[in-house]
Amino acid sequence: MGDRDHKNLINELVQGQDLARQLQISLTAPSSSQETRELLIQKIVATFEKALSAVYWNTGSLDEPPQPAGVAIRTSESPPFSGSPRSEDSDKDFRDQDHSASRKRKAMPKWTRQIRVDPGMGVEGPLDDGYSWRKYGQKDILGAKYPRGYYRCTHKNFQGCLATKQVQRSDEDPNVVEITYRGKHTCTQASNVNGASSSRTQENNQEPNLNLGAQQQNVQQSQELLMSLRAGLRVITDNLDAPSQPSFPPFHFPSTSNINPENQAFPTPMIESNIAQNFNSPSYMSPATSGTTYFSPGGVNNFGANPNFATSTSEINDIISATTSAANSPTVGLDFPIDHFQFDQNFTFDNRRFFS
DNA sequence: CCCATTTGACCCCG
DNA sequence: CGGGGTCAAATGGG
Numbered sequence: 001m002g003d004r005d006h007k008n009l010i011n012e013l014v015q016g017q018d019l020a021r022q023l024q025i026s027l028t029a030p031s032s033s034q035e036t037r038e039l040l041i042q043k044i045v046a047t048f049e050k051a052l053s054a055v056y057w058n059t060g061s062l063d064e065p066p067q068p069a070g071v072a073i074r075t076s077e078s079p080p081f082s083g084s085p086r087s088e089d090s091d092k093d094f095r096d097q098d099h100s101a102s103r104k105r106k107a108m109p110k111w112t113r114q115i116r117v118d119p120g121m122g123v124e125g126p127l128d129d130g131y132s133w134r135k136y137g138q139k140d141i142l143g144a145k146y147p148r149g150y151y152r153c154t155h156k157n158f159q160g161c162l163a164t165k166q167v168q169r170s171d172e173d174p175n176v177v178e179i180t181y182r183g184k185h186t187c188t189q190a191s192n193v194n195g196a197s198s199s200r201t202q203e204n205n206q207e208p209n210l211n212l213g214a215q216q217q218n219v220q221q222s223q224e225l226l227m228s229l230r231a232g233l234r235v236i237t238d239n240l241d242a243p244s245q246p247s248f249p250p251f252h253f254p255s256t257s258n259i260n261p262e263n264q265a266f267p268t269p270m271i272e273s274n275i276a277q278n279f280n281s282p283s284y285m286s287p288a289t290s291g292t293t294y295f296s297p298g299g300v301n302n303f304g305a306n307p308n309f310a311t312s313t314s315e316i317n318d319i320i321s322a323t324t325s326a327a328n329s330p331t332v333g334l335d336f337p338i339d340h341f342q343f344d345q346n347f348t349f350d351n352r353r354f355f356s
Numbered sequence: 357c358c359c360a361t362t363t364g365a366c367c368c369c370g
Numbered sequence: 371c372g373g374g375g376t377c378a379a380a381t382g383g384g
Contacts, residue, residue, distance in 0.1 A: 134359095134360065134361080135360075135361060135362085136361090136375095136376065136377075136378095137362090137363085137375070137376060137377080138361095138362075138363080139373090139374065139375070139376095141373085141374075142372095142373065142374085148374085148375095150375070150376075152376095154360090166375090
């Protein structure tokens with residue numbers, strides 16, 4: 001798979017190296033602010049995330065051939081998909097699609113990682129992650145003390161990005177959040193950097209390596225259009241949505257068929273991170289204690305690091321609210337400090353443990 | 357007014 | 371059946 005993946009991997013690593021150096025310099029430079037450093041760190045972490053995910057995807061495909069899931073290749077796996085267009089409205093269709101979708105989902109590789117969030121310093125970090133997620137559910141899990149939150153890529157509808165993640169706080173260590181990712185992001189995430197007002201402008205950062213194909217851009221555009229159309233229309237977006245394949249190298253899809261880009265897994269990076277939410281532990285924690293954070297990598301092209309937390313403040317709120325809700329306190333201020341997070345070393349990939 | 361989250365209902369799967 | 375995951379109407383915030 002990829003050459004391209006390989007390249008991306010290397011690029012990420014190089015990038016990370018470069019960022020680390022910048023950080024190094026920054027540390028000795030009195031002028032640099034703490035903020036700057038944090039930003040660098042964030043970027044570095046994002047870089048690692050991307051690199052790791054690239055590795056996961058690749059290894060997954062390599063190592064787990066047997067697995068139907070096919071990590072990387074969808075072709076094999078999903079039987080015949082028909083196009084799955086989705087129209088949001090028709091439930092029926094939806095459901096049917098879901099079936100197929102569910103299959104696909106199952107097939108999709110998934111990996112879990114634990115992130116420890118220590119309450120420590122207070123930096124508020126916006127937790128941004130390069131991806132934006134929309135929460136679509138929360139459930140109490142059998143043995144778990146904390147509820148599990150379900151998130152999916154915000155762009156799912158328009159770009160067909162099937163990436164989802166589940167966030168759950170660890171029972172034993174409240175500071176640890178377990179995040180399970182499924183599916184790869186196929187969407188383009190724009191990160192807008194400073195934000196100017198809501199610009200919809202998406203700039204593209206440079207990053208030569210990964211540009212999305214023009215097609216993707218188109219996709220985005222269409223997406224935007226759709227967005228602009230308010231709910232109400234049910235457009236048949238079927239055709240529109242699925243976009244993504246263009247730039248992916250490995251295979252192209254026979255164009256004729258519809259689109260279902262979705263399932264593929266390809267090599268591209270993805271990742272992200274988020275926040276933990278659910279904290280409602282009975283035992284309430286002092287504000288300081290729980291933090292959740294996370295960040296994540298950027299989408300396909302940008303590097304993730306954007307400092308902004310545009311992603312979803314709501315998540316944060318959720319967390320907070322969840323946390324507090326138990327206690328019943330009205331929302332407290334937003335932030336709590338998130339300080340730093342570190343990854344635990346374990347990753348699991350489809351049930352397998354990846355590295356120590 | 358718009359939209360993400362909330363939350364209970366619903367569905368699928370084991 | 372029951373658990374886990376998703377949907378979708380209602381809710382609340384900006």
